[in-house]
Amino acid sequence: MSLFWRIFLLNAAVLTAATALLLLGPVTVSTPVLLTEALILTAGLAVMLIANAVLLRLGLSPLQRLTRTMATIDLLRPGPRPVPAGHGEIADLIKTFNSMLGRLEAERATSSARALSAQEAERRRIAQELHDEIGQTLTAVLLELKRVADQAPASLRTELHQVQETTRDSLDEIRRIARRLRPGVLEELGLVSALKALTNEIPTHSGLTARQQLETPLPDLGAEAELVLYRVAQESLTNTVRHAHATHLDLTLSRTPTGVELRIRDDGRGLQGALEGAGIRGMRERALLIGADLTLGPSPGGGTEVRLNVPVRDGSD
The missing domain is CATH 3.30.565.10 (Histidine kinase-like ATPase, C-terminal domain)
Structure with a gap:
């Protein structure tokens, strides 16, 4: 049960009990209770309950807006902060929430920056190793295949050329992956x-x-x-x-x-x-x-x- 209904029902119970004591207790406006008096008291109770509900709704509406914000907030999609409305503890609570949200966004930005920086550094390292180690190795393999193919019998030369093309395609793919990992053309x-x-x-x-x-x-x-x-x-x-x-x-x-x-x-x-x-x-x-x-x-x-x-x-x- 929400805070609004708990406060409202508590007040309603007190007011209803007071009205019942006035109608049924020894101290009444008149004995027996006249219909007119009962209607007046009932109408007065209804007016008090309605006024109480309206005042509570207005007083607690900032908390409801804060609750909706807390349920839908996404640090990756910053939006407008809730306005510190209301009085006393409610306004203080909204201000505290906004302050906490600011700290969370700052901490997330700092941690994300560190993570992305480390990611870019790792990308550069892997790209460098692909280019220097595997790329050079495949280049040496291509040169050796060419030397062997030039000296091989005609029956094997065609197959060796196919192996050369496969190796060359693999080298091109490695270079393409290295470029995507470390965009040297951007720099x-x-x-x-x-x-x-x-x-x-x-x-x-x-x-x-x-x-x-x-x-x-x-x-x-x-x-x-x-x-x-x-x-x-x-x-x-x-x-x-x-x-x-x-x-x-x-x-x-x-x-x-x-x-x-x-x-x-x-x-x-x-x-x-x-x-x-x-x-x-x-x-x-x-x-x-x-x-x-x-x-x-x-x-x-x-x-x-x-x-x-x-x-x-x-x-x-």
């Missing part, structure tokens, strides 16, 4: 070139055609914001290729009055009420780290649309 050539390379790497067998509309020049966003834009685009394209069953995708990067907007639309089957997985939650965490606004929803032409609005730092242009 060397910038965000626009990195996004172009990302769309150009969409597998041809996926049947997905990607179109790019990348506005230049862009304001100075900083290395961290550019990495977030790249990772969000990368995750969106990966989800489209794996799950959307789409045939067309539009990737747009444009300036806005407050910063830069990345928009990715596809014509696939859409979200269909599916729960957000680790990839989307990772996108939200990255967006929060740079104060960006990430929205996912249905595309106007069907499919899914991802929007990331990144604000420009003060003094940047």
Whole structure:
């Protein structure tokens, strides 16, 4: 039972008992009780109960709003804080909740930043090892296969060439994985070139055609914001290729009055009420780290649309 009903029923019980004693007890307005007096007392009781209910509802409504906020709050989707309304302990409770929520968001942002930083460092380490260790080993294998194929009999030369092609394909795949783990093109050539390379790497067998509309020049966003834009685009394209069953995708990067907007639309089957997985939650965490606004929803032409609005730092242009 809610606090409202407990207080209301307690007050109602007291008032009802008082009215019953007045009607049935030895001290009454008149003996026996007149119908007019009973009606007046009953009407007075009803008025008191209604007034009591209204006052309690008004007094406890801030607690109800706070309860709804606590039940729906999501640290990955910051929303407006409840206004400290009411008097005394109720207003203090709402202020304390807002303070606690601020600390939780700050702690989550700090821990997410550390986790994502460690993740990027691990990606760079793995990419470096793939390039330096496995890549060089496969390159040596290719050279040795070529030497053996040149000296092998004609009957074996065709099979050795097939092994060479398989090894070369494996080397290309390892290099592609290394580029996705550590986007060197982002560091060397910038965000626009990195996004172009990302769309150009969409597998041809996926049947997905990607179109790019990348506005230049862009304001100075900083290395961290550019990495977030790249990772969000990368995750969106990966989800489209794996799950959307789409045939067309539009990737747009444009300036806005407050910063830069990345928009990715596809014509696939859409979200269909599916729960957000680790990839989307990772996108939200990255967006929060740079104060960006990430929205996912249905595309106007069907499919899914991802929007990331990144604000420009003060003094940047």
